[in-house]
Amino acid sequence: MGFDADELATLVDGRWAHVRDRVREELAGIDLPPGDHLDTEDHRALTLEQLHQLAKSGIPALGFPPAYGGSGDTGGSVVSLEMLPGNLSLMVKAGVQWGLFGGAVVALGTERHHERYLRDIMNLELPGCFAMTETGHGSDVQHLRTTATYDPESQEFVVHTPHEAARKEYIGNAARDGRMAVVFAQLITRGESHGVHALVVPIRDESGNTLPGVTITDCGRKAGLNGVDNGRITFDHVRVPREALLNRYGDVAPDGTYSSPIASKGKRFFTMLGTLIRGRVSVAGTAGSATKLALEIALRYGDARRQFGRPGTDEEVVVLDYLVHQRKLLPALAKTFALHFAQEQLVSSLHDVPPGDERAQRELESRAAGLKAVATWHATSTIQTCREACGGAGYLAENQLAQLKADTDVFTTFEGDNTVLLQLVAKGLLTGYKDQFDDLGTLGMAKFLADQFVGSVIEKTATRSLVQRIIDGSGKDDVLDRGWQLTMFDDRERHVLDGLGRRLRKANRDNAFEVFNQAQDHVLRAARVHVDRQVLEAFVAAVERCRDRETAQLLGKLCDLYVLSTIEEDRGWFLEHERITPRRSKAITEAVNELCRQIRPHAVDLVAAFRMPRQWLTAPIATGAEAARQEAQRAHDRAHG
CATH class of the missing domain: 1.10.540.10 (Acyl-CoA dehydrogenase/oxidase, N-terminal domain)
Structure with a gap:
């Protein structure tokens, strides 16, 4: 093909x-x-x-x-x-x-x-920092401890770190280069706290000297990303003018009167945070790009490296011809394509979401949280797999994989810890994006879920008939039916959500925390399978956009590989819940093997389609492999006229 x-x-x-x-x-x-x-x-x-x-x-x-x-x-x-x-x-x-x-x-x-x-x-005349995370509060932004107290006599805010747990922690650009920080703090005026707001606070003068009341320490050397100067910042009653408050969603008048276009403190907080998700979206995309680079290195090397001979010949076998090597890299390549198209949809949503459309904003926040978690975990797993697939060569610094591992490792916890992000996704799923849910605690959440899910069952629809027909079938081609694939992912998501709802129905005022805590594994699974379904739909849409028939067929095979390798990985659930039979499970494994065989001749060309800027591909095992590949092609062309 x-x-x-x-x-x-x-x-x-x-x-x-x-x-x-x-x-x-x-x-x-x-x-x-x-x-x-x-x-x-x-x-x-x-x-x-x-x-x-x-x-x-x-x-x-x-x-x-x-x-x-x-x-x-x-x-x-x-x-x-x-x-x-x-x-x-x-x-x-x-x-x-x-x-x-x-x-x-x-x-x-x-x-x-x-x-x-x-x-x-x-133009970088004003290098700055984003000072949100604190030593004692990372993901729980709503309860940050830094304070910004308004003084009406001087018409200034007093920014203060009341104790060590309120120290701004791991702040990029802080240790060396930043001259100003956007500082997130509890805004207090007239003795009342109005929740977390942001202020611009100078931290160094133009000569690079730390300003009075500001203490900055260096986080020191990290496992990776050592070109970034992470630091810790504390404030000792630092005064900034009233105009330093970033006041789109909350303002303070000269006399100390607070006003906001959003009356609810909780809603105001989530609206402010929702405007800042671009960083989370960027992390998901960059994790994907690092994964593509790692796969290009590993696939090019695997396409050139030879190991062990074929019986009866002196010819050594290209390692990418071994099924076990294909199994390492090609399902990861398929998922990388899937996540790429899902990321493209996410970026479009970020770009297009209408101002003031709260429902669209909540959907965007949920998608960003889920995709960031899945994409960064995929990067961590795939880059490690690529390192192993390249053997000792992959461990050499010159071949880039070790540094890619080190630099992307933190992606799973910055711009939102992945576990917390998936809980955010599950919350959005279970509430149906109800606006009033933002102010509910764990007990309110559990009661709402009981209302949502009591008595709910998965209907026996026409699509379920399709599922049953294929389960009862015997040919492995049935698992390549796109309707069956989409139904499998959708059915799994709905079943898991239904099960989570039943678990949380047990909550009452006395045991709400314990019930929710005991269900957290289910919460995370609900979010993961939801993201899987969204990613698959994005991949299917991309295949349908492809105009060239043969290209669409190959991309369709990659989509099949993404689906079936995902089902294979979660086959325990599908078997336990009688969505597939043991015979069907074996057919899926056979289909994955066959898809790997069919995709293998195109693997290098497929990963090259991402067209990463060439200065980033410096690994000798990749660049040397490409030169050898081109020379082999030229020799083939000469031999065949």
Whole structure:
């Protein structure tokens, strides 16, 4: 089977193909090598220098308002960060500067902040930090302990760290380069707390000296991302003017009167946080890009490396011809394609969500949380698999995989711990995105779920008849039926949700926490299978968009491999719940093996369709393999005229 590589590359580039092409073109003229071989200080200095080079390219301005020199292209700004997987310290530092720090000023500030700061943020004249996480509170942002108390006499806010647990922790750009921070703190005025708000707080002067009342310490060397200067910040009654409050969703008048367009404190908090999900979306996309780079290295090496001879011949076998090697890499490649198309849908939703559409915003937040969790876990697992697939060569620093492992490891816990994010997804599923649910505690949640799910059953619909027909069948081709595949994922999701609802019905005022705590494994499974279904639907939609018949067929096989390898991995559930028989389970394994065999000849060309900028592919085991592959093709062409 042949396929149109250009057609696939165009499909993969998607809606923001023009941004991807621009970044490829810009990066072709800028040398941005990673500095992982350097000591910490030199690595940080190099990363800052590279950040200035990136600023000059104009790419970081994509996501900023046109009124201040930007392009207003939120989706394009996320996609541009996805194109930096070969220098993840640079990607993270760029994300902190323009995505988190700049993004917070855009989303939470008003015209006075935009006019004063945005141009300097875009051109890197004002390097900044995003100071949310605290030593004692990471995921639980609503209960941060830093305070910002308004003093009406001086018309200033007093920003203070009341104890060590309130220290701002692991803040990017803080240890060395940042001059200002967006600080999240409990806003207090007239003796009343109005919840977490954000303020812009200077932390260094233009010469780099720490300002009075601000204490900054260095987090030190990390497992990876050592070009990023993470630090800890404490504030000792630091005064900033009233105008430092980023006041889109809450303001304080000169006399100390608080006002907000959103009356509910809980709703206001979640609205503010919802505007800041671009960083979470970017992490999911960059994790995907790092995974693609790792797979390209491993697949190119596997396509050239030979090991052991065929019986009766002197010819050694290419390791990618072994089924066990295909089993390591090709299902991971299929899932990477699936997540890529799901990420494209997510970025489009981020770009298009209408202001003020609360339902669309909640759906976006849920998708972002779920995809970030699944994509970063997939990156961690796949990069490790790629390292193992390359043997000792994969352990060498020059072959990139070890550094990709180290740099992406933290992705599973920053921009939201994955376990907490999946609980957020499950909450959204079970409430049907009810607005009033935001203010409910665990008991309220359990009672609401009881109302939602009492007596619910999975209906015996026509699709269930299809499932039963295929379960009763014997041919492995039946498992390639797309309708059956979609039904399997949908049925699993609905069954798990129903089971979770029944568990939580047991809650009452006295045992609500215990019931919910005991059901957390079920909560996480409900979220995971929901994301699986969304990812599959995105993949199916991409296959349907493909215009070239042979390319669509090959992409369809990748989709089949994603589905069946996912079912195979979770076969215990499908067997326990009688969705498949043991014979059907064996047929699925046979189909996975056959799909690997059929996809194997195209594996390198498939991963090349992502068209990662070439300066990121430096591993000798990949570049040397590609040279050998091209020479073999030339020899073949000469031999056949």
